[in-house]
Amino acid sequence: MKKEIRLNAFAMNCVAHQSPGLWTHPRDRTADYNRLPYWIDLARTLERGRFDGLFLADVLGVYDVFGGSPDAALRNATQTPVNDPLMLISAMAAVTENLGFGVTCTLSYEPPYRSRGGCRRSTISPRDGSAGTW
DSSP: OOOOOOOEEEEESBSOSSOTTGGGSTTOOGGGTTSHHHHHHHHHHHHHTTOOEEEEEOOOSOOOOGGGSSHHHHHTTSSOSBOOTHHHHHHHHHTOSSOEEEEOOOOTTSOHHHHSSSHHHHHHOOSSSOOEEO
16 A cells, blocks of 8 residues: 655744744745635645645734743734634635645633534534544
């Protein structure tokens, strides 16, 4: 049996996650992270490239370790501002056929009915039999 490789992309719904300074590249479009066409284009590009999935990470709060304050993170847009990753999944799933989606969400401060299999989960549950992870 042939060995298969799974290709998964990693992103966050923010200006820059693990690649500070990449915004200086002439083809970078992360300034558009808060616009839906950016994410739809990313999903289509990944599917064209035969990626298996896209993982969207979430973060709660602002990093405040360096210097004992959030100043450095805010000044350099280090994973801030960040938007809810769940809001993107339905739109990207609507324009792709084979791309799977995984997402982490901070559920610590939500009522149980919203987070544990409730309305947040059902909002992105695949209706077409495609794969999704929670």
